[in-house]
Amino acid sequence: MNLIDYPRWPSLARESILNVPADIRNVKVNIDGRVIDYSGEVDSVVITGMGGSGVVGDIVSDLCWFWDCKVPIIVSKNMRLPRRLSKPLVIAISYSGNTAETIMSANEALSRGYPIIGVTTGGKLSTILSNKGVPVVLVPKASAPRYGLPSLLYPTLIILERFGIASVANELExxxxxxxxxxxxxxxxxxxxxxxxxxxxxxxxxxxxxxxxxxxxxxxxxxxxxxxxxxxxxxxxxxxxxxxxxxxxxxxxxxxxxxxxxxxxxxxxxxxxxxxxxxxxxxxxxxxxxxxxxxxxxxxxxxxxxxxxxxxxNVEPISTLPIDRLKEELDKRKLFPV
Amino acid sequence: MNLIDYPRWPSLARESILNVPADIRNVKVNIDGRVIDYSGEVDSVVITGMGGSGVVGDIVSDLCWFWDCKVPIIVSKNMRLPRRLSKPLVIAISYSGNTAETIMSANEALSRGYPIIGVTTGGKLSTILSNKGVPVVLVPKASAPRYGLPSLLYPTLIILERFGIASVANELExxxxxxxxxxxxxxxxxxxxxxxxxxxxxxxxxxxxxxxxxxxxxxxxxxxxxxxxxxxxxxxxxxxxxxxxxxxxxxxxxxxxxxxxxxxxxxxxxxxxxxxxxxxxxxxxxxxxxxxxxxxxxxxxxxxxxxxxxxxxNVEPISTLPIDRLKEELDKRKLFPV
Structure with missing residues (x-):
């Protein structure tokens, strides 16, 4: 049996957290003259992402039934952010960094002036956010997004800890x-x-x-x-x-x-x-x-x-041909403005 | 073809809204010395209910993608309310009025001091809320909860209108x-x-x-x-x-x-x-x-x-034997404290 990246999961979890900025609460981003201050109060956390990246939100939401997290966790799997947020922290997760829906959500967060943090292996998301001075956690790669889950989840948990949303440090091991x-x-x-x-x-x-x-x-x-x-x-x-x-x-x-x-x-x-x-x-x-x-x-x-x-x-586990074909087709029809 | 209550849906919609109090924003409920004031600001709407009653929340949530509702709509299908709500309005919907999960959620809302409104044909929910002076919208019955959907949805829409969350009056017809x-x-x-x-x-x-x-x-x-x-x-x-x-x-x-x-x-x-x-x-x-x-x-x-x-x-559409048996079994094992 080929376990693909599963035997690497413990090390992926450990490596992935190294890139979370220790001083993330001190970040101040100036976008077109408007300052987004990461030290401010947060009254919700929106975790936005799709598929293998989006499930991080579901897992955090589960854990918050037990952990008594300080604010509601809103899981968003869409190109649009939920409306009427007051003082959210947005965590935009895209394994590839090229997920169009997540980039659109991240852009919406920026235009609304919300503090946002990217979690990704690179791609456009990383470029767009870094260019504006927005913090990005770069994480190690795996054979496909779903096989890199700990790379996306563990940094997210650390971010929650840094923002005082949940006390997770004792449970990571x-x-x-x-x-x-x-x-x-x-x-x-x-x-x-x-x-x-x-x-x-x-x-x-x-x-x-x-x-x-x-x-x-x-x-x-x-x-x-x-x-x-x-x-x-x-x-x-x-x-x-x-x-x-x-x-x-x-x-x-x-x-x-x-x-x-x-x-x-x-x-x-x-x-x-x-x-x-x-x-x-x-x-x-x-x-x-x-x-x-x-x-x-x-x-x-x-x-x-x-x-x-x-x-x-006797099916090949890694490739997901219909997803690839859909992405090509969406690109061809110019459905995404990113 | 027996369409059961579907031909009655237009009249169920119209009749069901008659019992929504016109002056609901003026309600003040005194529970054990604490006053819950329905005229206060609301920063979210929680629609709590299960199954045929719970789907009202999903429908309202859909409509709010188009209607630009003033606050987030949180759909809760559980015996626990979401945590960390700030100033919610809770709409507790139970067709029978005897849905244990919804009664538990309603009790939690009361104990947290949130304004709450019941929508039901009667049952324990109606008794519990009315006894405390909490507004209850009594609605007409149908052959089973799911066949009475307009009875539950239309009053909910009117409540949103009265609270200034959405402007629905023009669309009801x-x-x-x-x-x-x-x-x-x-x-x-x-x-x-x-x-x-x-x-x-x-x-x-x-x-x-x-x-x-x-x-x-x-x-x-x-x-x-x-x-x-x-x-x-x-x-x-x-x-x-x-x-x-x-x-x-x-x-x-x-x-x-x-x-x-x-x-x-x-x-x-x-x-x-x-x-x-x-x-x-x-x-x-x-x-x-x-x-x-x-x-x-x-x-x-x-x-x-x-x-x-x-x-x-050739299956009988109205009866749902496994649901009945589960309710009996949950009662027998005393799983619900209501």
Missing amino acids: SGISGMERALKAIDEAERLAGELLNAIPIIWVGESRRGVGIRFKNDLNENAKYFAIVSIIPEGAHNDIAAVTTKQVGLRHIAIMGPNDYEGRYLETLLDVVSSFGAKPLVVKLEGSTPLESEMYGVTFLGITTLVLAHLL | SGISGMERALKAIDEAERLAGELLNAIPIIWVGESRRGVGIRFKNDLNENAKYFAIVSIIPEGAHNDIAAVTTKQVGLRHIAIMGPNDYEGRYLETLLDVVSSFGAKPLVVKLEGSTPLESEMYGVTFLGITTLVLAHLL
């Missing part, structure tokens, strides 16, 4: 332990992938682990070329579950179980009901002693599972 | 025209439903019509007992689309096309790429001269389509 633990669970990943062969997965996951569910779906899409459904609990208990009596074929239920708290017991109950209708749900327990550890365990373990699945399906 | 237009398109709904037989639908929809996509999925779940995937553009262009080369079988692509703006052209390009890989996507155009009209056309037309699909599948 535990997150790496989560990755290492998952790298030892290849046998389990192989068993799980085998169960997903010739199926359309329905992923049940609690609200506080939403990012793990979305990332699993994305990895299924990109590595295994698999469509999958993500149903977030409790909302999915009010609609998706009604379809468990379906006449559709080929579905396979899989649940991502977080801590055995209120939400966990809700999901357990839901799985019992799903089972009572004849489905046999698979269960993945998120192991770890801290929120970051179990989150990173889940993301890594399920990512590796999708690589195994690609292998079993 | 056009929304009803959208419903009526969809009720005349039964033949088209029948054709579309026929195309979805024995399939797992993949619904492509732009961010500004996200609510129409989610509602279509929910109606597929509940009426036709069908699982379905919703992929929001542009985000889905960075992951889901990679799976179009899949070896999975039984998938059927369907796109909901909003206005022919930037997002619309993006979605069109995506469909061309999907087609170039051999899929034959179905397209539903949202017709209407205002944002509310095309939104309501889409919600109504696609809802009726799922009723036709249920009919073709």
Whole structure:
């Protein structure tokens, strides 16, 4: 099994944080005579990015259910920023630095005068922001954006720490332990992938682990070329579950179980009901002693599972031809002004 | 074809707004010596609710891409309210009034001292809020929560108008025209439903019509007992689309096309790429001269389509046995403190 960059994840996490400016709160950027001051008060954090870069926002949002982050985290996956922000900090994440949607959002943030920080391996985003004196965290590369996730996530966590949004420093090592633990669970990943062969997965996951569910779906899409459904609990208990009596074929239920708290017991109950209708749900327990550890365990373990699945399906995991073709076609039609 | 309550939607919309207090900005509620003043400034609107009630938040959120609403709309589908809200108005929507998650959220809003308004047909939510002097909009009933959508949506729009969040009054009638237009398109709904037989639908929809996509999925779940995937553009262009080369079988692509703006052209390009890989996507155009009209056309037309699909599948559309069983089981295990 080729694990691509997964064995490098612990080192990607560690290396990626070296480029976060220690004095980021002292930054003052002068754009066309208007000063954007990074020492000012922040009343929300907008994390803007797409796909493998955008999932960083989902993961941070998950962690903030546990960490009691000081301001709301707004996840934006769009070319437009949310409206009516008051005093946001914008973190614009684009692995390649060439994601048109994220560059458009970053430009909008600049024109609105918000403090913004880029996290990227380079590209246009880096050039545009650096040219204006806006801080950019340059991070190490991987074989494709999704395989470089720790390079994008860890600097984002450090930024949250520097801005006093969340106290993350104590948990960073535990997150790496989560990755290492998952790298030892290849046998389990192989068993799980085998169960997903010739199926359309329905992923049940609690609200506080939403990012793990979305990332699993994305990895299924990109590595295994698999469509999958993500149903977030409790909302999915009010609609998706009604379809468990379906006449559709080929579905396979899989649940991502977080801590055995209120939400966990809700999901357990839901799985019992799903089972009572004849489905046999698979269960993945998120192991770890801290929120970051179990989150990173889940993301890594399920990512590796999708690589195994690609292998079993005899599909090439790295290339994503339809995404490439769409980008070409959008360029050809001049849809993006960047 | 039994259209259940759909033919009543125009009258449900009109009747449901009669109970919205005209003087809602003058309300002052005294709870344990603390005064909650509804005339104060509001810097966000949280719409909390689940399933058929929760989708009201998604629809309002869609409309606010067009309407330039004065504050952010936060859609909450959970038993916990989002953290770190500053001066929110909370609209708690529960069709039955007995949705445990929404009651828990409403109680949290009260304990945090936020102005809150209930929208419901009655139930515990109505009792709890009324007993404290909190305004409740009582609305007419339907055969099940999802068939009463206009009863929940229209009062919410009026509340936004009264609070100066959005100027909706001019569009209310056009929304009803959208419903009526969809009720005349039964033949088209029948054709579309026929195309979805024995399939797992993949619904492509732009961010500004996200609510129409989610509602279509929910109606597929509940009426036709069908699982379905919703992929929001542009985000889905960075992951889901990679799976179009899949070896999975039984998938059927369907796109909901909003206005022919930037997002619309993006979605069109995506469909061309999907087609170039051999899929034959179905397209539903949202017709209407205002944002509310095309939104309501889409919600109504696609809802009726799922009723036709249920009919073709010979499944009973109204009952949702797994949801009932889950509620019983959650009650039995005393998971909800309400």
